[in-house]
Amino acid sequence: MPEQNAPDAHKRFRGEHPIVVEGLKTAFGEHVVHDNLSLTVNRGEILGVVGGSGSGKSVLMRAIIGLQAAAEGEIEVFGRSIVNAEPDTYLGVRSRWGVLFQGGALFSTLTVGENVEVPLKQFYPDIEDELRHDIARYKVMLSGLPEDAVSKFPAELSGGMKKRAGLARALALDPELLFLDEPTAGLDPIGAAKFDRLTKELQETLGLTVFLITHDLDTLYEICDRVAVIADKRIIAVGTIPELIESKHPWIDEYFNGPRGRAARASKQRADGAA
């Protein structure tokens, strides 16, 4: 059955903080991933989320989008609590975010264009076929894919193109909030830089708030407004990169002042100097 649109689905979120997480605890059995984690995302920003492998970045994203149950704590998205929420609340929120999973998570039996159409069909069945095809086509183009990619199957695409196709599907419903899980992982540096620019452009054009999980220091320097650091089962610091570089926490210090961190900073400074 097609899901019904929530009555206020066409109202954009006017509040300051589209995502507010308070005292979150998540656990797999005995293994606690987050304990008393709190995080606030500002509207219109690109928030980078960093942390060591296995520190729970993806789990945090899954908790916010409702794929991972929270053991304790409160998660508000667009001002509505989604912990143990009624299905109706979920629907109202779900049509307003887009998620790009790590591997793209495209439906392998559908073409790229049909992949983009899936959320449109699900949430807005009253859109005519022709308009829906049009929407799918321009979303694919907006994501920086060539025209002929629309009719291709995911297995025929390269890794970078899959990510772009996944992005096109994430943007299908014109979301206000975009979750990106390691969008540049596995891309070559040129492709990664292009993807960063695309993210920034889309964020500016469409007025998105972006929750971006990454390991890529260049991405942090290039496009993130603020960076949140996960360690010790909680967010240990949130701030702009200059603020974080001053931090005394050993993990943050090593992260930004290690060899790769210094290289990324230097290349950013060179780029700024040239511009």
Added chain:
Amino acid sequence: MSGGAEFSIEQDEGGKARLVLSGPYLVSTVGAIDQDLHAIEGEFGTIDLSAVSEIDTVGAWVACRLAARHGAKITGESGRAKRLLAAVETARSDADLTPPRVPLWELIPELTGDLVSKGGQGVVNVIGFLGQVLIACGSLLIHPRRFRVKALVRQMELVGVSSLPIIGLMSFLIGIVIAQQGSVQLQQFGAEALTVNLVGRITLRELGVLMTAIMVAGRSGSAFAAQIGTMKLTEEVDAMRTIGISPVEALVIPRILAAIIMMPLLGFYSSVVAIIGGAVVGELMLGIPFWTFLIRIEEVVPTYDLWVGLIKALPFGLIIALAGCYHGMQVRGNSEEVGLRTTMAVVSAIFTVIVLDAFFAVFFTEIGWG
């Protein structure tokens, strides 16, 4: 003003009409008025967006399309609308969403030809695969230390030991059904004592092995295809090759050997349990005591019936494992393929087993083991 997207047509002083869009133009609202917008005809000088309260790329796309169709200029857009219009304007495309469709009169001959050539290719491939397995067997004989005993034992456990409960239950019930239904028919000739012959011979010769083969094809043949298929998708098989491990040696041979070893054992077990099921019916319904039933089996069933069942079990096991592994190795592309190949593995295994069983039935009768 209601909550939805609306439009109106106003006459300008210059003579040209003006299309005024108002309300929210969003993915959630344009669906309702898209048809009405399509029905608008005529030329417009301008499309006025100043009354549009909210807009997203879908709204911008609709405005863009209207402007192109009616030769109009867009005016009164907000800063956000301007950005969105520019973005969708550059993203225009006419590409087809699905690969081009082939007309039916071309499709049918094409599919038939495909089927024939693929069928032929399939036979060649299966023979080639069997050849690969034999070569790998040969190289294992030369280098016996490369043989994976652990994998073989693990597969024997999966194919054999863990299927004992389900095969036992199935065989017990089949034994009951044969004894009960057989006795009803034999009673008409006053020959219900022959129920023992019926149960003993049919289970040892035919049904024990055949039902076991069908169960093993469903349980283990499908598992082989799905496991190996998934490993192909996740490139584990390629990783093995690069490390220098032959996938046929590591994955296929343990499974095939396990199936060949376990099939006769399972078939014999199945026959025995079915005979016990028959003996229970004898005790409860026919007045033949349980132990008498079992002792009579020894007298009325010739030993070659047991051999017929056990000999057939070997090629059945080979066919089931070969079909499962072959189809697993053929998986490429996407997850749908794993499902397709698993189905094909089970169907082709059961079909081949039954065809071969018919051949064996004639063969063993001809050589005097009737």
